Amino acid sequence: MSACVHDPDLFTNKGSILITGTRIGDRNVDIFIDETGTIRDIGEGVSKKCRSEAEHQISAEKTLAIPGLVNAHTHAAMTLLRGYADDMHLQQWLSEKIWPLEAHLTGEDVYWGTKLACLEMIRSGTVAFNDMYFFMEDAARAVDESGIRGVLCHGFITFGLAEKFESEVKATENLVSHIRGMNNPRITPAVGPHAPYTVPPEHLEWCGSYSKDEDIMLHIHLSETEQEVIDCKKAHGVTPAVLLDQCGCLSERTLAAHGCWLEDEDCRLLAERGCHVAHNPVSNMKLATGRAMPYPSLRSAGVNVALATDGCSSNNNLDLFEEMKVAAIGQKFFWKQDTLLPAEEALSMATSCGAKALGIPGGSIVVGQAADIVLVSLDHPSMVPLHNPVSNLVYSASGCQVSTVLCNGRVLMYEKEIPGETAILSGAADAAAGLLNRAAQNT
Incomplete structure (x- = not known):
């Protein structure tokens, strides 16, 4: 068996793993993960039963085991734009800063x-x-x-132009084919019409049909701002949600991001169609969308609500621990309901609800489930005392307390070590500098 952080086999092998001495809630447990990356056993006596079978062992005293978190809406490569343009009006931010810089992106940047x-x-x-x-x-x-794990889609934007529609269809179809050709079960494709205000109804109809025909997720921005709802009603006589439904874009495969200005009828419609909504509280508060996502209406209608950060140019980090806290306190504050979105629901939004929305394994630590497991250090001032582990996770912890991460039974971080981290930081910094230089040379 191996438990040494300097043993490369701990990171590269998918052999069986025994996690000893961690906690799930208020229970001390061991977790045995077999060579397929599946949780085979959980309990206090598991180490005695499975020690001889385990190829690797992780000593996890003073940690709390939770399901791996799921970020339901991102623009991941916008990490290169982190801090590039902040504290601006939304349209000025987009038209003067973000879109002009994105025009110089390359595949290597992404x-x-x-x-x-x-x-x-x-x-x-x-x-x-x-x-x-x-x-x-x-x-x-x-x-x-x-x-x-990643669910990936090309940002499909046409503004009603026929030539643009053809190129976006080709880009989407090529991506779906490419991802399927990778034969990697951790990566799945989706179709990504950007929003009802950037993709007209006839093009949305293609996206809805393509999602159904290929049985892939449809990922879209929906009712993020009041203005887009006003404009949609003026142009089409209905809310953006109703327009999407008329175009065949609402189903159990649909994940709609933001939803700050959804109306009660919209919430009921999303529930009837089995759609999922990604809540992005930090980004929406920073960009002053003016209204909190109507979580009370979505919850009472039965919509599955997941949690997300949005991109790093409007958040500016990818820490879902921060997002859980802001989601919980933001909902309480805006809707004047101190018991709304309690800690347990916030944690579920970031774990099981996210996994359900993306249609992926994980989201819970149970026998037979994929081993997407995060160990959170309890040896930190913000985690002491531990009257309520879930409360601490949502209201006092941050991503900095994460010590070890497994996805599908593979160790990705062990006691805060991630192989190749220095090279990634250097490569990303160089890419960001190159992007800015190209943009400056073309202005």
């Missing part, structure tokens, strides 16, 4: 930006994410190397 995002997510306990951006074949390469 590769390094996604590598950096995966590194940051692993370090803060996230093992799966749902991504929409450009040059997504390069993003898929980064996800493949990282060891985490």
Whole structure:
């Protein structure tokens, strides 16, 4: 057996692993993971039964084991734009800063930006994410190397132009084919119409049909701002959610991001269609969308609500621990309900609800489930005392307390060590500098 952080086999082998001495809730347990990456046994006496079978052992005293976190809406490669433009009006931010810089992106930029995002997510306990951006074949390469799970789609934007529609269809079809050809069960494709205000109804109809025909997720921004709802009603006579339904874009495969300005009828419609919603509280508060996502209406309607960070140009980090806290306290504050979105629900949003929304394994630590497991250090001031582990996780912890991360039974971080981290930081920094230089030379 091996437990040494300097043993490369701990990171590269998918052999069986025995985690000893951790806690799940208020129970002290051991966890045995077989060579397929599946949790085979959990309990207090598991180490005695399985020690001889385990190829590797992780001593996990003073840790709390939780399911790996799931980030339900990102633009991962925007890590390269972190801090580039802050504290601006939304449209000015987009038109004067973000879009002009993105025009100079290359596939290699997206590769390094996604590598950096995966590194940051692993370090803060996230093992799966749902991504929409450009040059997504390069993003898929980064996800493949990282060891985490990704649902990837090309950001499909046409503004009603026929030539643009043809190129976006081709980019989407090529990405789906490419990902399927990778034969990596951790990476799945999706179709990604950006939003009802950037993709007209006839093009949304293609996206809805393609999602159904290929049985893949449809990832879209929905009712993020009040203005887009006003404009949609003026142009089409209905809310964005109803428009999407008319275009065949609402189903159990749909994950809609933001939803700050959803109306009660929209929430009921999303529930009827089996859709999922990704809550992005930090990004929405920073960009002053003016209204908290109507979690009370979504919850009472029965919509599955997951948690997300959005991209690093509007958040500016990928720490879902921070997102859990802001989601819980933001909902209480805005809707004036002090018992709304309790800690247990916030943790579920970041774990099981996210896994359900993405249609991936994980989301819970139970026998027979994929071993997507995060060990959180209890040897930290913010985790003492431990009256309520879930409360501590949501209200006092941060991603910095994550010590060890496994995805599908593979160790990605052990006692805060991630192989190749220095090279990723250097490559991403160089890519960001190169992007800025190209943009400056073309202005």
